[in-house]
Amino acid sequence: MLLIAENLYKKFDGAMVLNDVRLEVDEGEIVAIIGPNGAGKTVLFSLITGIHNPTFGRIYFKGDDITGMNPHVISKKGIARTFQLTTLFDQLRVIDNLCIGYQQRTTGGLWSTIFHSGRWKRDMDKVTAKVLEVLKFIGLEKRSNDFVSTLSHGEQRKLSIGVALASEPRLILLDEPTGGLIHEDTDEITNLIKKINESGITVCLIEHKMRMVMGLAQRIVVLNHGSLIAEGTPKEIVSNQRVIEAYLGRKHHA
């Protein structure tokens, strides 16, 4: 198991937003987390990436306990994430964003920066290679020198995934990667996610578009009101009574 989250509880000001959630992600798979608004999906991601600490429960990544670690430490361990609202360094250019994504894998300090030492040169070579690779992977080569604010929404989404990829993660957490996008862009992002998975990176995503999730994910986890209500293959999920109730409401028996 690559990631194990056990008995996760999270309380915000007395409101229980996660209630005994267990999530397991195996190496190399695509797992989708679905659920109605306010089900606690994003909170689950925030707990895994260290933005919030769980009230109770533990999270293990590659066998190490990462509960309560700082976000930048968890990022170095190999978990990258994107945010629900496209979040980028919007004052900077496309390549700057990707460089920032990769910089945690470099070792140069202040001295090597000031004196352009051998280490600095090696870092620069590594960064250049990585940025070119990611630019090609996400298909934004032509926009490499443009400012983020001039990119379309779809391109910004791709870039935010690119920033996560530049950090060379083992596991990538995507929070609604296609939220608010038109059909064509959705398809492009779907293909990109497949490509990421084929390159050997484990993917865990939150998504609302059922049609997309059905074709993409190998396993689906359903959350509702902070509790895990179902887990299984897409086929099992669509026929699960509790999932249908959560999404469409309980049938009225007259």
Place this chain on the structure above:
Amino acid sequence: MTKKKVTKTVKWLTWFRNKWFYLLVLAAALCVPFVVPNQYFFQLIMMSCLFAIATLSLNLIIGITGQVSLAHGAFFGIGAYGVAILTTTSNMSFWLALPLAAIISALAGLIIGIPALRTRGAYFAISTLCMGFIVELVASNWIDLTGGYNGIVGVPQPSSIPIPFVGQISFADQTSQYYMVLFFLLLTIFVMHRVTYSLKGLNFMAVRNNENLAEAVGINTFSTKLLSFVVGNFFAGLAGGIYASIIGSISPSATGIVNSFNWLAYLLLGGIATMAGPIIGAFVIPLLMEYLQALQEYTMIIFGILLIVVMIFFPTGFMGGITKLNEKLRYLYSSRKGGAHRAANSGKSL
């Protein structure tokens, strides 16, 4: 062989074509001692060089890293008192006292920064503002060490550097002192340039732009801010140390909040988050103030109005205004194709 030579020449020519303006400015700076009309004006220019060092380092903290520090004057003061005390009481050589004072200033930055940088935005500005007052109060009341309100007088001039077989470089006259100050200004520009246009600089800008995202992509935001603060304060201390030695005395008022706000004004008017802006601000505004002296009490009013106008119409200061103008001219002369994206681009330079 000849082909290699040609490519080398071409490389030099391109370098020269790209840098001719900076070389011209450097040449002008080297010629300053031969054209200054009097000693007073010369002193003003030297002070501007020191202020430029301070403003450049303030730019690293405020412009690049986005942490509004108002304690810069205090760290300038720590450097100045450091050199004054080390050279008078301990009879240390200036060339040993100067780096030591700058390191003390950087260490003070580390000690202050650890609690202060846990706050964000306006709260950080307030805590550094308090820090500025504390240093001024300590300087005026710790009479044994700092001489209280009278300060320290008789700080020796930079000692001469012996050079084998040639003689020695002495720093007794203004011209040699000017070249020394210019050397330190160039050193500061060099370091700031290297730091800003690098992965480290991108880290700083990432923290300025979006701290939460920076943390999520693996940047230790706290230590990044601390590094920027410490490096910035090192150069503030350096400028202070040179100031004490050239002026020959130091009093608590030099550590005060007035300096911090002056440099902030130079930074904002010159152009925040640019390389040239802080230098232009530090040279133009003090000289302008000097010429406006005839207007006496109206100087501050004119200055205030200028600051408001610049803040509203040129939020990125003089350099930002130049860039904007450049973009507009290029837009006028360029084909329509690039126009839309340039238009979308303008005003996003910060």
